[in-house]
Amino acid sequence: MVAFRQFNQAGTIVLITSEGELVKVLVVGSGGREHALAWKLLQSERIQEVICVPGNGGTALLPRCQNLALSVTDFEGMSRFALVNNIGLIVVGPEVPLAAGITDYLQAQNLTVFGPTQAGAQIESSKAWAKALMQDAKIPTAAAEVFTSLDAAIAYVKQQPLPIVVKADGLAAGKGVTVAATVEAAIEAITAAFAGQFGEAGSQVVIEECLMGEEVSVLAITDGLTIRPLLPAQDHKRIGEGDTGANTGGMGAYAPAPLITPALMDRIQQEILEPTLAALRQREIDYRGVLYAGLMITPEGDPKVIEFNCRFGDPETQVVLPLLETPLDVVLLACAQQRLDQLPPLAWKSGAAVCVVIAAQGYPENYQKGLAISGLEQAERSGAMVFHAGTRLKQQLVTDGGRVLGVTAVSDALPAALKQVYGATDCIQFEGMYYRRDIGHRALPQLQE
Numbered sequence: 001m002v003a004f005r006q007f008n009q010a011g012t013i014v015l016i017t018s019e020g021e022l023v024k025v026l027v028v029g030s031g032g033r034e035h036a037l038a039w040k041l042l043q044s045e046r047i048q049e050v051i052c053v054p055g056n057g058g059t060a061l062l063p064r065c066q067n068l069a070l071s072v073t074d075f076e077g078m079s080r081f082a083l084v085n086n087i088g089l090i091v092v093g094p095e096v097p098l099a100a101g102i103t104d105y106l107q108a109q110n111l112t113v114f115g116p117t118q119a120g121a122q123i124e125s126s127k128a129w130a131k132a133l134m135q136d137a138k139i140p141t142a143a144a145e146v147f148t149s150l151d152a153a154i155a156y157v158k159q160q161p162l163p164i165v166v167k168a169d170g171l172a173a174g175k176g177v178t179v180a181a182t183v184e185a186a187i188e189a190i191t192a193a194f195a196g197q198f199g200e201a202g203s204q205v206v207i208e209e210c211l212m213g214e215e216v217s218v219l220a221i222t223d224g225l226t227i228r229p230l231l232p233a234q235d236h237k238r239i240g241e242g243d244t245g246a247n248t249g250g251m252g253a254y255a256p257a258p259l260i261t262p263a264l265m266d267r268i269q270q271e272i273l274e275p276t277l278a279a280l281r282q283r284e285i286d287y288r289g290v291l292y293a294g295l296m297i298t299p300e301g302d303p304k305v306i307e308f309n310c311r312f313g314d315p316e317t318q319v320v321l322p323l324l325e326t327p328l329d330v331v332l333l334a335c336a337q338q339r340l341d342q343l344p345p346l347a348w349k350s351g352a353a354v355c356v357v358i359a360a361q362g363y364p365e366n367y368q369k370g371l372a373i374s375g376l377e378q379a380e381r382s383g384a385m386v387f388h389a390g391t392r393l394k395q396q397l398v399t400d401g402g403r404v405l406g407v408t409a410v411s412d413a414l415p416a417a418l419k420q421v422y423g424a425t426d427c428i429q430f431e432g433m434y435y436r437r438d439i440g441h442r443a444l445p446q447l448q449e
C-alpha cells in the first residue's frame with residue numbers, strides 16, 4: 001500500500017493512503033461545478049466528509065458535506081482549517097484563487113492540493129502568456145498578436161480580415177472576448193479594454209484570427225508528468241436557443257461529445273495535451289490539476305486551441321463526473337501526489353449525460369437574488385440530479401446567482417437523457433426562471449451519422 005505522510009499543525013503525522021483510509025476533502029468554490037465535485041467525492045467509500053468553501057445551498061443540503069464561510073482567497077483561513085482538521089486533499093474549483101496562488105500557499109504548509117500553482121494558472125490568467133507557450137510549442141491555435149498600445153492595436157485590426165477576435169489578456173469573468181464582425185466593433189473592444197473596462201486584465205490585448213468550426217471542451221487531468229483526457233463535452237455558451245444572444249458562463253452541456261471520435265482524441269492527446277504539458281515542464285512548472293482545452297474542430301476536422309483554462313469547466317464538470325466510474329478521490333489524489341502513471345485507465349459508464357442550466361431572469365446582465373425555489377424533490381424523484389450553481393439555504397432555498405441550478409440526467413443514450421432532464425426541469429419553479437430547450441440538440445444529427 002502506498003502511504004503519504006503529512007504533518008498537521010500540532011506536528012502529528014497524518015497518514016493518507018491511496019487505499020483504505022478515510023479522507024476529508026476541502027472543495028474550494030461555490031458553483032455547480034463544486035456541488036458536482038463534492039457529490040462525486042462523497043460517492044467514494046474512502047471519503048468521510050467534504051467541506052466546501054464557501055459552498056452553496058446544494059452543498060449545505062448534501063449529506064456528510066458542510067459549508068465553511070470563508071472567502072476563496074482567504075488562504076490563511078483555509079490552511080488553518082485544513083491543518084487542524086486533517087484535511088487529506090484540497091480541490092480548487094475556480095480560476096481566481098488559482099491565479100492568486102492558493103496552491104503555492106497551501107503546498108508550502110505541506111497540504112495536498114489538486115490545482116496548478118500560480119505559475120501554471122497563467123495558462124488561463126494571461127492569454128498572451130498562453131499564446132506564447134502555444135506558439136513556442138507549435139500547438140495548433142489561432143494566429144495572434146499581442147498589443148500593449150492602443151494605436152498599434154487599432155492600426156493592426158484595420159489590416160486584418162474579418163471577423164477578428166479581441167481578447168483582454170487577464171481574467172475577466174468570461175467577458176473579455178469580443179468576436180468582432182466589423183473594424184468598428186473591434187476598435188470599440190480594443191478601446192474599452194485599454195480604457196480599463198476589465199481593470200488590469202485589459203492592459204494587454206490579444207488580437208487573433210477567428211476560427212471557424214465546432215467548439216468542444218476537452219478537460220484533461222495531469223500530475224505534471226502524465227496527462228489523461230476525460231470524456232469530451234460540449235458547452236452551450238450563448239443565452240439564447242440556436243446559439244444566439246449574449247455569451248454566458250454556460251447554459252448547458254452534454255457528454256460525451258460524439259464529434260470527438262477516438263482517432264480525433266488521439267490527435268488531441270499527441271498534438272495538444274502532451275506538447276502543452278511538455279512546454280509547461282520546460283518552464284519549470286509542476287502542473288497538477290485540470291488542463292481544460294477549449295477547442296475548435298475546424299471544417300477540415302483539425303483540432304485547434306481557442307483557449308486553455310486551469311480548472312474544471314462549469315457546466316462541463318456536471319456532465320463529465322456523473323459518467324466517471326473510477327472513484328474521483330483516487331484520480332485527484334493520484335494527480336496531487338504525482339503518481340497518475342500508476343493508475344489504471346479511467347473507467348467510464350456507457351451512455352450520455354446532459355445538464356440544463358436554469359438561470360435567473362436577466363442573466364447574464366442584471367438579475368434579482370433571493371427568490372424562493374420549489375420543486376427540487378419532484379425533479380430528483382424523476383431520477384435527475386440537481387446541482388446548485390447560485391443558491392443559498394436560508395429558512396428555505398433561494399436564488400443567489402445568475403446561473404441558479406444545473407439539472408442533470410444520465411441515461412444509456414443522449415435522447416433518453418434529454419427526455420429525462422426536460423421532464424425534471426418542468427418540476428422546478430422560481431420567479432422568472434429561464435433555460436434553453438435545445439441543449440444537446442447539436443449532437444443528435446451526429447449520433448445518427
Ligand code: AMP
Nearest residue numbers: 142165174177208209210211237306307
Ligand atoms: P472565452 O471567454 O475565452 O471562453 O471565449 C469566449 C468565446 O469566444 C469562446 O467560447 C468562443 O466561442 C469565442 N472565441 C474565442 N476565441 C475565438 C477565436 N479565435 N475564434 C473564434 N471564436 C473564438
Ligand code: GLY
Nearest residue numbers: 235250313314315
Ligand atoms: N464552461 C466554460 C468554462 O468553464 O469556462
